[in-house]
Amino acid sequence: MANLVVMGAQWGDEGKGKIVDLLTREADLIVRFQGGNNAGHTLVVGEKTFILHLIPSGILHKDKKCLIGNGVVLDPEILCQEIDNLSANGIEVTPERLVISKKTHLIMPYHKLLDAAREAFKSGEDKIGTTGRGIGPCYEDKMARIGIRAGDFSKLDLLRSKIKKALLEKNVILKELYNQEPLDPEEVFKQIEPLAKRLTPYLGDVSAEIQNANNAQKSVLFEGAQGTHLDIDHGTYPFVTSSNTVAGNASAGAGTSPRALKKIVAVVKAYTTRVGSGPFPTEEKNEHGDYMQQKGSEFGATTGRKRRCGWLDLVILRESVRLNGPTDIALTKLDVLGGLEEIKLCTAYKYKGQTIYYPPQEENSLAEVEPVYETVPGWKEDISTCRTFTELPENAKKYIQKIEQILNVPVTIISVGPEREQTIRR
Incomplete structure (x- = not known):
C-alpha cells in the first residue's frame, strides 16, 4: 500500500478511527500528525470498545x-492513562511500539486551567464550545515560543526553568482577569516530573522513523483528528479547533x-453531525435529527456531549474536496439512514439572493445560508450484513x-x- 493520509471531511466524528483501524492492516507505520486529546477515535473490536485520544488507532x-x-x-497525564488502559486490556504499549517526537508540544496543568477559566468567563454567543482540555492555550504557547516540548522531559533543569518562565505571564492573567489563584511553578514541576521520567524512553526522531x-x-499511514471544517484557517472560524x-x-x-x-482518504459520514457551537446549515432539530442521533448513538467520544445531526451537506464536502484533494472517500454509518422513507441531500446554498455551490468565506456567513435540497428515496432494508456493493439495496447504491x-x-x-467486518471495499 502507498503512503496515505486519513482525514475527516466534515466537522469531525466521521468515524476515522474505524477506517484507520481497517487500513492499518495494510500499513507498516502509523503517524498521528495534529490535534490533542480533544478528539477521540472509537473502535469496536469483538466485544471490546476502545476510545483512543492520543495514541494512533493502529496500536x-x-x-x-x-x-x-x-x-x-x-497531555502527558492522559497519555499515561491511555497506555495503562490499553495494558489492562492486554495491549502493551512499549517504547518499541510507540515513539513520541521530541518536538511535540506538551499540555501543562496551567493550559487546562486557562482553557476552562477563559470559557467560563465568556457568555452566550461568545462561547466556542471548547473541550477545556488545554489544547488552544498549548498551541498559543507554541506560537509564542514559550512552549514546553517532549524533548524537555529528558532535561529536568530546563523543564523546571521553562515552567517558571511560562507562569510569569499566566499567573497574572489567572489572578487579575479570571480571579484564580496563581500557580506555584515548583508544584507544577513536581506534578510533571514523574510523568517526564516515565515517558522519556518513548522519545525519538519521528522524521527519521x-x-x-x-x-x-x-x-506509512498519516492519521488526522477532528475534521476539515474545524481547521483553524479553513474551518467555520471562530468555531474551530486550534x-x-x-x-x-x-x-x-509529522x-x-x-x-x-x-493517497488521501476523506472520511465522510453518510449524514452530518457537529458537536458544540457554530453554524450548521443542514441541522435537523426535529424527528429526523432525533432519528439519526439515536440510531447513530451520536455522542462525542471525548466529551460525551450529544451531537447535533442533519442531512448530508455536499456544499461543505465540495470545499473539503477542494482543500484536501482526496483520492478516495470512505463513507461511514450508511446503515443509520436505513428505515427513512426519504433522504435529503444539500446540493447548494441560497446566500444573499444567489445560488452558491461552495461555502461563503466571510466569518459566520455560514449561519446566513439556506440549504437547497434534493430529495431521494430511502430504503427499509437492514444493510448491516452486506459485504459487497451489489448486496446493497438499489436506493442505497443510488445514494452512494x-x-x-x-x-x-x-x-x-x-x-x-461499527464492527471491523461490517465494511464494504470497492
Whole structure:
C-alpha cells in the first residue's frame, strides 16, 4: 500500500478511527500528525470498545509501530492513562511500539486551567464550545515560543526553568482577569516530573522513523483528528479547533516531505453531525435529527456531549474536496439512514439572493445560508450484513452514486456498522 493520509471531511466524528483501524492492516507505520486529546477515535473490536485520544488507532494491531508527530499537542497525564488502559486490556504499549517526537508540544496543568477559566468567563454567543482540555492555550504557547516540548522531559533543569518562565505571564492573567489563584511553578514541576521520567524512553526522531520506513519501501499511514471544517484557517472560524486539520498538514505535522503523501482518504459520514457551537446549515432539530442521533448513538467520544445531526451537506464536502484533494472517500454509518422513507441531500446554498455551490468565506456567513435540497428515496432494508456493493439495496447504491457524481471522488470504502467486518471495499 502507498503512503496515505486519513482525514475527516466534515466537522469531525466521521468515524476515522474505524477506517484507520481497517487500513492499518495494510500499513507498516502509523503517524498521528495534529490535534490533542480533544478528539477521540472509537473502535469496536469483538466485544471490546476502545476510545483512543492520543495514541494512533493502529496500536490495536500488535505488529504495528505508532508515532506521535510534532504537530500534536500532548497531555502527558492522559497519555499515561491511555497506555495503562490499553495494558489492562492486554495491549502493551512499549517504547518499541510507540515513539513520541521530541518536538511535540506538551499540555501543562496551567493550559487546562486557562482553557476552562477563559470559557467560563465568556457568555452566550461568545462561547466556542471548547473541550477545556488545554489544547488552544498549548498551541498559543507554541506560537509564542514559550512552549514546553517532549524533548524537555529528558532535561529536568530546563523543564523546571521553562515552567517558571511560562507562569510569569499566566499567573497574572489567572489572578487579575479570571480571579484564580496563581500557580506555584515548583508544584507544577513536581506534578510533571514523574510523568517526564516515565515517558522519556518513548522519545525519538519521528522524521527519521518515517524516512527509514520510506527507504525500506514500507508504507506509512498519516492519521488526522477532528475534521476539515474545524481547521483553524479553513474551518467555520471562530468555531474551530486550534490546528490545521487538512491533509496538507500531514507533512508538516509529522516531519516529512509532501512528496511522501501518495493517497488521501476523506472520511465522510453518510449524514452530518457537529458537536458544540457554530453554524450548521443542514441541522435537523426535529424527528429526523432525533432519528439519526439515536440510531447513530451520536455522542462525542471525548466529551460525551450529544451531537447535533442533519442531512448530508455536499456544499461543505465540495470545499473539503477542494482543500484536501482526496483520492478516495470512505463513507461511514450508511446503515443509520436505513428505515427513512426519504433522504435529503444539500446540493447548494441560497446566500444573499444567489445560488452558491461552495461555502461563503466571510466569518459566520455560514449561519446566513439556506440549504437547497434534493430529495431521494430511502430504503427499509437492514444493510448491516452486506459485504459487497451489489448486496446493497438499489436506493442505497443510488445514494452512494449521487455522492460520487457530485464530488467526483470514488467511494471505495463503505461502513455499514461499527464492527471491523461490517465494511464494504470497492
